Amino acid sequence: MSSKYLLSIFILFISLETLGQAGKTFMEPTDSQQIWVDSVFRKLTRKEKIAQLFFLRAHTDKGKAYEDAVAAIIKKNKVGGLVFFQGGPGRQAALTNSYQKLSEVPLLIAMDAEWGLGMRLDSTISYPYQMTLGAIRDTNLVYEMGKKIAGDFKRIGMHINFAPVVDVNNNPNNPVINYRSFGDNKLNVASKASAYMRGLQDAGILVSIKHFPGHGDTNVDSHNDLPVLTFSKERLDSLELYPFKELIRKGASGVMVAHMNIPALDTTRNLPSTLSRPIVTGLLKEQLGFKGLVFSDAMEMKGVVKYFPDGEADVRAIIAGNDVIELSENAPRSIKLVRRAIRQKRIPMDQIDESVKKILAAKYWAGLNTPQNINIVNVYEDLNGGDAHSLNQRLSDAAVTVLKSDSLLKQFSASRKTAIISLGVTEVSQFQKEMQKRFSNSTNFILSKIASAADIKNVSNNLRTYDQIVVAIHDYRKRPQSSLDYNDELKSFISHLAGLNTVTCLFANPYVIRGLPGVEKSKSLLVNYQNSEEMQLAAAKVLSNQMQASGRLPVTINAVFKTGDGIQFFPVPTSVSGQVE
Structure with missing residues (x-):
């Protein structure tokens, strides 16, 4: 038998094994995985092993000097991976090829892309926020999304998505999680997060579920300061930790640890959970039995470096048990500090070795045991x-939630004279364009978020002659918060409009309803969660009886509208003329 034939058989075996990874994690090692891991591990020096634990920040929107600086660190320090942020997909694919050629051990490429590549990259698709997904009843749709995002990741040479968020957002004033969470019901969060995670992993992308042990009930953004969780162990175990335990049980390949001070789990003053050995090793690894990769949250965040500056945070994160140090303020400096900590017996080398072998196993699982060159043609x-x-x-269609409905919504007719008012906009909205296609006898009105009393009065006077009114509340901010930035006059006008023959459509964070007293008086109220074009089309389809609404509210807003609320609204069949049959 020829050597060429034997080589072909070996390559086929490896290929079949790689195909068989779907549904498995790297924590379930194969013989060939172990052979590759051991062969790479044996060639690494102590410094190179330490460097495998560090993942650098990378961009394609900061110019060549920035890209060259990252390249120099890769070449000199031999880090383990990169985390890409803003830029373009074609540029990122090309730059990834360049960076991989510089690295003797292939790099794991990660991105924080909770709602897909569009969260970071131009010319790419943004899927709905997780709170929007929390309203969907069909988890198969969320699984499909996970698989599609995984395909996008692989197309441009990425291997890890820092998603899904499994925090239970039970604090409406949470400044950092909020709409990024599936909601405030732990069962719904676990169900939707599991579907998203399975979609990613089944399609060959590693995950990092976050933010352990639960960042949903904080009112401080850990990017800016250190949040303190004052809850008991019993409360944390029954609520915050529930989705983590469920996803770990279902094979999560990665967990990201948050920067929070949690006295019930570690009484050390001002110590972030990322740097706590009782939390990272004691709780996550030993008590919950997690065997995958433990990622720190970004180590440049104020929540961790405020009390542990100058690289000490990175050293303590490794002591705590993190396998991957994400976005160190200065990776070369921290690699030196970790080497010193090993010499000082603060960190056992066996612990470094264990983390390195896990990282290499993840690289094998991601297919990095064979050379990868991304095709940069037709990326867009x-x-x-x-x-x-x-x-x-x-x-988007599956998320539309009807919180209130009376006969008006069922009697809505395309033939009636209809006023369509978009608030918080400066030009005709996509919703209005979609509605005008379906309601020919309609007129558009717009008011900006700083509309004057005269502007509001003018619109109000015009409404007297209309049979039915649709009010759309838009939030165009990149990060839709729990309260609208409308002026007081416009908020009062919303209350006034709700008292008329009005259907109100919210294209904003559902928590904003708390700051709009009177909006519950609307004849019908549709919650659409965000201001995307897809959600605006979905609402128009519901109002024109083209589609049923089946969403359920994923969070409690106030005493009137609570988690799980939502009316199963079915369209009334209409004739070609638009009349009810």
């Missing part, structure tokens, strides 16, 4: 083609 077309837009619309 590949990421924006196929059924991506269709899936995005199906997700």
